[in-house]
Amino acid sequence: MKLITAIIKPFKLDEVRESLSALGVQGMTVTEVKGYGRQKGHTEIYRGAEYAVSFLPKLKIEVAVKSEMADAVIEAITSKAKTGQIGDGKIFVTPLEQVVRIRTGETDGDAL
Amino acid sequence: MKLITAIIKPFKLDEVRESLSALGVQGMTVTEVKGYGRQKGHTEIYRGAEYAVSFLPKLKIEVAVKSEMADAVIEAITSKAKTGQIGDGKIFVTPLEQVVRIRTGETDGDAL
Amino acid sequence: MKLITAIIKPFKLDEVRESLSALGVQGMTVTEVKGYGRQKGHTEIYRGAEYAVSFLPKLKIEVAVKSEMADAVIEAITSKAKTGQIGDGKIFVTPLEQVVRIRTGETDGDAL
Amino acid sequence: MSFSKLKRTGLGIAAGLGALGATIAPALADTAPKIDTGDTAWMLTSSALVLLMTIPGLALFYGGMVRKKNVLATLAQSFGATCIITILWMVIGYSVAFTNNPDSHLNQFIGSFNYFLLGPMKLNAVSALAPTIPESVYMFFQMTFAIITPALIAGAIADRMKFSAFMWFMSLWLLLVYCPIAHWVWGGGWLGAMGALDYAGGSVVHLNAGTAALVACLVLGKRVGYGTENMAPHNLVLSVIGASLLWVGWFGFNAGSAVTSNVNAGMAAAATQIATAAASLAWMFAEWIVAKKPSVLGMISGAVAGLVAITPASGFVNPVGALIIGLAAGVVCYLSAVWMKKLLGYDDSLDAWGVHGVGGALGALLTGVFASNAINSLGKGWLIDGNPGQMLIQFYDVAAVFGYCAIATFIILKVIDMVVGLRVSREVEVEGLDINLHGETVHG
Amino acid sequence: MSFSKLKRTGLGIAAGLGALGATIAPALADTAPKIDTGDTAWMLTSSALVLLMTIPGLALFYGGMVRKKNVLATLAQSFGATCIITILWMVIGYSVAFTNNPDSHLNQFIGSFNYFLLGPMKLNAVSALAPTIPESVYMFFQMTFAIITPALIAGAIADRMKFSAFMWFMSLWLLLVYCPIAHWVWGGGWLGAMGALDYAGGSVVHLNAGTAALVACLVLGKRVGYGTENMAPHNLVLSVIGASLLWVGWFGFNAGSAVTSNVNAGMAAAATQIATAAASLAWMFAEWIVAKKPSVLGMISGAVAGLVAITPASGFVNPVGALIIGLAAGVVCYLSAVWMKKLLGYDDSLDAWGVHGVGGALGALLTGVFASNAINSLGKGWLIDGNPGQMLIQFYDVAAVFGYCAIATFIILKVIDMVVGLRVSREVEVEGLDINLHGETVHG
Amino acid sequence: MSFSKLKRTGLGIAAGLGALGATIAPALADTAPKIDTGDTAWMLTSSALVLLMTIPGLALFYGGMVRKKNVLATLAQSFGATCIITILWMVIGYSVAFTNNPDSHLNQFIGSFNYFLLGPMKLNAVSALAPTIPESVYMFFQMTFAIITPALIAGAIADRMKFSAFMWFMSLWLLLVYCPIAHWVWGGGWLGAMGALDYAGGSVVHLNAGTAALVACLVLGKRVGYGTENMAPHNLVLSVIGASLLWVGWFGFNAGSAVTSNVNAGMAAAATQIATAAASLAWMFAEWIVAKKPSVLGMISGAVAGLVAITPASGFVNPVGALIIGLAAGVVCYLSAVWMKKLLGYDDSLDAWGVHGVGGALGALLTGVFASNAINSLGKGWLIDGNPGQMLIQFYDVAAVFGYCAIATFIILKVIDMVVGLRVSREVEVEGLDINLHGETVHG
Ligand SMILES: Nc1ncnc2c1ncn2[C@@H]1O[C@H](COP(=O)(O)OP(=O)(O)O)[C@@H](O)[C@H]1O
């Protein structure tokens, strides 16, 4: 199984979620994060001084999926989260050795 | 070593933490996340319109442990975090190649 | 590639970020987390009762890098985030199978 | 001078000087004024209370309803409006609205320019509209009305208007819409002379601001994501504070409109309290029945609806009249904000039209129904005093204010749009006004 | 008429009319009333200030102390109570509490029903209890007392009561507990006649609400997780705002209870300020010594304790008396909220009993100790005027209010529990009242 | 008695009793006082308004500007100062500041000790400084000034002072700096006698507090991370609420300083409103031009700067004078807070010196320029009345207050530093004051 982690622009969440549901992905976990990258941030003004706010609000989406679904999921996220402007974000794929559903104790495939 | 990531219901945190300490786990990292899954969310009312709030507050617990401890930890979390109702959450196990304790530079087992 | 995850003390963020930029790391993702470990927390007072606040505010930094850069990055984080006092945090290294830049669809090395 | 005001100040003088066992004559004959310290104390307090309604009252009521990324920009609108209007009122606004135009024909429509920079307002000056208090206090009291009226409009254009355009809009609208209309009804103009009853501003303030709000949200268009994104209030705690301060401050608004500290002020205060509570409960129960839950937003919106609807009636109706007006306001404004808005599909973001426009018109008409001679010797209503004619006058009043305001507001907005542009860019709107317009954000 | 009130209004008239160099006769003989504009200005202001105490004052004081998931529901309690009580007061509450029952025997216990819907409250009506202001103002002033008293009870049942049950509770408790007791002490009933001294509501308001709070938290039981979970206030910034507005508004409460704008009001204001500051410092230092840190929650709780304890005494004691009462209130209420509550183990969630009940009783008794003839010609206390008898009367007062309130509140709650149910389900309580009862949450 | 006050109360009496058609004689001859209910109503209201300025006004204004980890500690400073100063004022402060020293030479510098514990303040007592209201009200009104003045200093030492040291500082500074200076100017001392014009406290309150703030931030040193870390305000919503309440409350401050409810109060209110709005706009546009964006922090800081600068002038200038003073204050304080502070490099964290010190001095001097005989018969300024001599007196006034305050504050701080220590440890400062000093935090 794979754990797919995507960093996206916040206002893209709903679109991404819908496209994943369409693929049959039944769950995901979202975290508010701050991103630093090529996209440059704002300057905040305070008593005339300007402070560069280099970290921008992003959302991190984590989805655990069967290995065979990984490519489809990556494809879906990429297409939906893309605006074409700097800062669209990244997708990271890491190996997932085991999954357990707490409620039932089911594991791996059944737990997703 | 393994990195064990559990998504649980917020009010279960204390129970889980205690059971892990009992196992000799000396640390963990907790993140507030929003979860989407089978458990359906609330409807928020605003000017008569109802908005489905499909993301529910959850807590993500990350624990790095020696491989041999993984099963005990998974077992402990499962038993403590379970309510038997939809939304109890998931446990993900990923391989952990290296650990460093920043304070001392100790690595791997010693760093936990 | 590796995904390097560091738990650090919040006020160390800027130093760490600068040192990573110096290494040529062009991006990172930061999450506010609560940490439990050897460092003991505060006691909060409420109507005379004292409540131990065992979770302390920390920052989680996630950096995806080419494998060959991992050690340099770990070294940089360790040196910058260290205060020498309990609670400095940990660094976790996990394997990263694939990276995609959403904006361009570039993958792996090019996506970082 | 205004018919309705005449009566009010008439009574005011009677009570005010009555308390001093003096005669009314000297005050009218413009000799050294007979300032009543009690009336002055109440009017100073009322002025502070009405200012409190705008900052922080209205600022918080609106600020809590927008999304977090726009809260500071929303506060900046109320605060900025307060400042720019204060200056314009001192420069020429008061003069245009509340002084008599030498040309008695023109005076039907607009006051004089003699009070430019308040020149004639000397230490002992007294206005014939408020003979028992210093004119400085009356000018200040009316200023606070001139501040909140345009500021109310902001509710309709929340989350998407340029700050520069907003400041231009406030300025032009004050001078070209509010000042003339205030003169028509209160300052000696034709609507007051015709006998329109508007105790504290049902048409002058609320219908007027509400109409401008409707036009403004139509001209600006909907917010990006309207109808699809969840735009629920980001922090109703702020809105509850705001609504509460609006409620408390409104006693300066309504009871203060007696311009004296007497029985009329007392009755207006009682009517205000009763109608507000009734409207809040009416909206709450309506929503409880329809949507199954009584929302806090509904409770506070209902309270504001009641405050709006009782405003024109407050000095003319008895407690039972106030109760009925409140109940009607709660239900009608609920329907306008929840049902009519959805039906017609405009994005009156925080329901400035739905509550102030609709509630103000409703109140103006119901004043004609419930005005009672026994409460105010010159307000003869339909139901109690059998004077259906008053209804007609109230209709004229509503129609005139709506018509003039709608047209003038449309023109003003179009001109501003051409010159500076009304709306922020899509990026700015999506990312938030706070950081983009003011370079600030709320940190946690 | 109430013994204590008689004195107060007696003085009030003297000062009020004195300022007009007139005689007192005409006002008492119910001819055309002599309204004093200064007294009316102060009483209108006082009414607004006391309303400010409940919304947003009390709402924020309580709202900041609960957990974040319940903050809107807590605000809704104060706001909803304000609305429902306003209407019930106008319908019949004022009549029952502050008008004279034709049957002079019954009048010891309950007022008349003649003022149903405030029918007899005409424009120029004046109450014998407040002869220098319009009755409309007096009715409104007393309404604001009737609003905050039941609303205070919410502190004991925070986080776990159904909103529907709460609204029923407020309504029944107002009519069956507050109105009669207000009549006993202030409206012409037996406790006032007996000579009980309660200037602004130590027993009528605070002991009364506190007693009901104690009964209510016992009937409802503890919050889920009480004693194990950390239930520390989620946002003390809100509570500090609330406490500050309670403090500021309280001058309307205490100084307003002079029902005139004279020397009595001035002394009451001074006493209030001194006792409040003293109690806040006393609580702060007590906690600093015991718990090693002066908590902000302690400082504001101490201030409220001082406000409560000085309430019955404010018009009867001199500054030094106020200072001592304040110091005592800070220490005693600290012990009751921190130590006694833990000892007895009830979950008086926000210490409505611990502060208002205990502080109100303490204040009522200390009024008997420190009341000074030189401050109020009809308050003869033990210490200064050597009148130990007053202590006994104060004891009766406290016992009567506690006893009647406890029994009546218990019955009311049991009835509501049977009919609609008092408490939310465990799931709702764990997940939070905001989203479940009102369909809303605070977003960031 | 103070020259400036003499005039003010002189006028006050004229107007106050004038309204009663009585003569001034009896009031001055200390017979049974002629309390005016209107004046008393306004002064009770003014006292409540000025208290509102500190809690929650100033508390929120400052609390929103600090970092989140210090917000409760910042609120605790305003609240704690309110409590300790109230008690000290009652014990001896009022006596030292506002009573006459039997030794007429000493009286130039300090009042008597006769009012220890307010002993002589009987029910009917009246101060010669305020002959138409009870002394209890005048004592309370002046108490609210004594509270906010030291509390203002907290802005300069935010985020790094021990709470114990802060409470000591407030106490000693009140007694050793504020009370004497208040006596010099208002209580019968030499500056007032010399003819210094300070209507409501430009030098006594703002320059005084601002000077102490400058000294305090120099003695304490900079915050850890100053200049490198982003220390932008954590929640400007709180600061906007605070600034708004300061603005509203300031009418009690300035108009209340008429000590009567008459034409002077009215003019002072109008001047205050105009200057405040002008200053806010001036700061806003200055920043808009220089920094390209109008920050909300700038708008509210400008408003406070205007309030500060008009304070000494409010009862002496006409509306146009107020307008000019406001515009000047906005620009000058913008430069002092943004440019001068950076230039000189001290860490006046929330610009207590930059706004109150600089604005207070500016206002005191401009009072000499714009004071108009036509507004206040005893304020003869340079520009309108051709009296350049007044400028000199104003310079003395500013220099004397700055000099004495700077030296005395320095000594007080050094002594406290030796005895209890002024500053928290580096760890505590980095981690936050809330949890470390008060054992509390804001939870989300
Ligand atoms: N090496 C990295 N490791 C972890 N997160 C990264 C990395 N590079 C970028 N990110 C995340 O992706 C977001 C977008 O990256 P950025 O370089 O700004 O734009 P783009 O992805 O279009 O090149 C960043 O805000 C950050 O959260």
Ligand SMILES: Nc1ncnc2c1ncn2[C@@H]1O[C@H](COP(=O)(O)OP(=O)(O)O)[C@@H](O)[C@H]1O
């Ligand atoms: N495929 C997934 N990937 C990541 N997180 C998931 C996934 N499925 C569920 N989750 C997380 O687990 C939580 C609970 O899952 P849910 O389906 O609601 O109930 P249950 O675990 O009882 O089946 C979700 O809220 C979400 O945070």
Ligand SMILES: Nc1ncnc2c1ncn2[C@@H]1O[C@H](COP(=O)(O)OP(=O)(O)O)[C@@H](O)[C@H]1O
């Ligand atoms: N086994 C673990 N798994 C995950 N996170 C951990 C673990 N141990 C420690 N941490 C994180 O590292 C932080 C610091 O650890 P701690 O034991 O307090 O100090 P130190 O790292 O100096 O030994 C903790 O607050 C927690 O966030």
